[in-house]
Amino acid sequence: MKDLDLRFDLNLLRVLVAMHRTRSVSKAADALQLSQPATSLALGRLRKAVHDPLFVRSRAGMVPTSRCTELADAASEALSAFNARLLSPPTFDPASSRRDFVIAAVDVGELHFLPRLMVHLHQMAPHCNLRCKTFAIDEVESAMEEGRCDLALGLFSGLAQSSLHVHKLCSQRMVCLVRSDHPEVRSSRLSMARFLALSHVVVRPTGISQELFEAQLKAHGGERRVQLVMEHFMAVPSIIAATDLIVTVPRTVADYAVRIEQLRVVEPPINIEAFPLSVFWHPCFHLDPAVQWLRALVVRLFSQ
Numbered sequence: 001m002k003d004l005d006l007r008f009d010l011n012l013l014r015v016l017v018a019m020h021r022t023r024s025v026s027k028a029a030d031a032l033q034l035s036q037p038a039t040s041l042a043l044g045r046l047r048k049a050v051h052d053p054l055f056v057r058s059r060a061g062m063v064p065t066s067r068c069t070e071l072a073d074a075a076s077e078a079l080s081a082f083n084a085r086l087l088s089p090p091t092f093d094p095a096s097s098r099r100d101f102v103i104a105a106v107d108v109g110e111l112h113f114l115p116r117l118m119v120h121l122h123q124m125a126p127h128c129n130l131r132c133k134t135f136a137i138d139e140v141e142s143a144m145e146e147g148r149c150d151l152a153l154g155l156f157s158g159l160a161q162s163s164l165h166v167h168k169l170c171s172q173r174m175v176c177l178v179r180s181d182h183p184e185v186r187s188s189r190l191s192m193a194r195f196l197a198l199s200h201v202v203v204r205p206t207g208i209s210q211e212l213f214e215a216q217l218k219a220h221g222g223e224r225r226v227q228l229v230m231e232h233f234m235a236v237p238s239i240i241a242a243t244d245l246i247v248t249v250p251r252t253v254a255d256y257a258v259r260i261e262q263l264r265v266v267e268p269p270i271n272i273e274a275f276p277l278s279v280f281w282h283p284c285f286h287l288d289p290a291v292q293w294l295r296a297l298v299v300r301l302f303s304q
Contacts, residue, residue, distance in 0.1 A: 008049055013075040015042040019055065020072035023062045092289035094125035099290055102131045102149045104140050107233050109154030112172070112252040112277065116301050124297070144282035150291050151298065152280040164280045167295075170304040171274035172250045179241050180262040189267040199227040201236060201247040217270065237261040277302070 018028035019039075029039040047054050054068040064072065092099075105113060110132055121130060135143050137158040143149040144164065152159065159166070176195075178185045184194065217224065227245060230236065237257035240247055249257070254265050279298050285291045 009045070012042055012046050012049070013079060015039060016046055016054075016068075016072050017076050017079060019043060019062075020064055020068060020076075023055070023064070025062075090289050092293050094128065094293055096127065097125060097290065098127045098129075099125075100129045100131055101151075101290075101294055102133060104135050104143070104149050104152040104156075105132055105154050106134060108250050108253060109277070111233070111256055112250075113153050113298070113302065117298065120297060120301065140280070141282070144280070145284055147285070150281070150285065151295060153298065154277055155275050156278070156280060159280055162280075164282055165286060166278050166280050167299060168276045168278045169299065169302040170277050172252060172277055173274045174248050174268065174272045175251055175254045176266045176268050177236075177240050177247050177249060177254050177257055177263050178245075178266060179243070180264045182244060182246075182264070184244065185246070185264070185266060187266070190269045192269040195246075195269045196224055198224075198244070198246045200224045201228045201230065201239060201245050202226045203230050203233055203236065203247075203249070237263060 014032060015028065015034075018031045019025070022028045022031060025039050025043065026036055029036045032039065034042075043054070050067065050071065052065055052067040054071075055062040055064055057063075103113075114130075114132065118130065121128060133149065135149065135152075137156065140149065140152050140156065140159060141162045141164060144152065152164075155172075176190060184198065228239070233249065233253050236247055236249065236253070237260055239245065240257070241261035241263055248268060254263075257263050258265060279295060279302075281291060281295055
């Protein structure tokens with residue numbers, strides 16, 4: 001029975017419904033715009049597939065069997081449901097929807113995107129929820145393909161060669177942070193000698209931007225002393241405020257840090273190329289109205 005289901009030609013459902021309604025091969029053929037031989041052949045295939053004669057001849061014409069009526073009713077319901085869905089394009093009403101959106105972002109991305117995004121989500125889609133998750137870079141594409149993630153926001157250089165759609169939103173610069181009364185940092189820009197003489201904090205592994213900065217620094221012949229390596233940015237402001245350490249972070253992190261601690265932003269000794277922040281989505285959900293709405297909101301809020 002399992003093999004039968006896999007081999008069954010769903011086009012035969014239309015033939016079954018038309019035959020049950022007209023009780024005539026010729027009339028069913030006309031309704032389906034098929035030839036009578038093709039309709040007769042389809043009826044034969046149906047009989048063989050369901051192991052039932054489906055119709056028997058009588059003085060009143062072709063009379064359906066009970067099995068035929070049962071299957072025709074089910075086929076009619078299925079075709080009607082499909083046609084209704086086909087003729088009614090999917091819609092998304094943010095004001096009434098209770099959808100859970102899932103976004104892939106690291107902590108810098110959360111800091112950059114979530115505050116403004118949540119303000120607008122609360123206003124425009126008050127019953128929707130947002131779930132921010134961290135996926136391994138080699139898992140992001142599959143998570144989006146399977147519908148476990150709607151959008152990826154931020155710097156995902158590993159997705160450059162994927163099948164995902166991408167829209168660049170803005171660029172982010174790297175700057176340095178020191179405590180406001182740092183005894184060795186007085187100016188707004190560091191010399192390379194002063195920069196390399198200081199002890200550094202580096203955030204890894206989520207800080208992909210750190211890898212880009214490290215590569216550019218080495219290209220200029222510089223190698224810094226890294227005294228502290230961390231995995232998250234949360235404790236960075238309080239550490240920098242309490243020590244003579246220096247950290248190089250995305251501008252979003254620096255802007256947040258100076259609001260909560262007595263810190264200063266200074267320019268690094270080299271002109272660091274800004275890195276792009278983008279929104280990624282999967283082709284399978286390109287026309288999904290809910291994903292389209294969220295994507296349009298993100299583009300409107302964060303495009304430069």
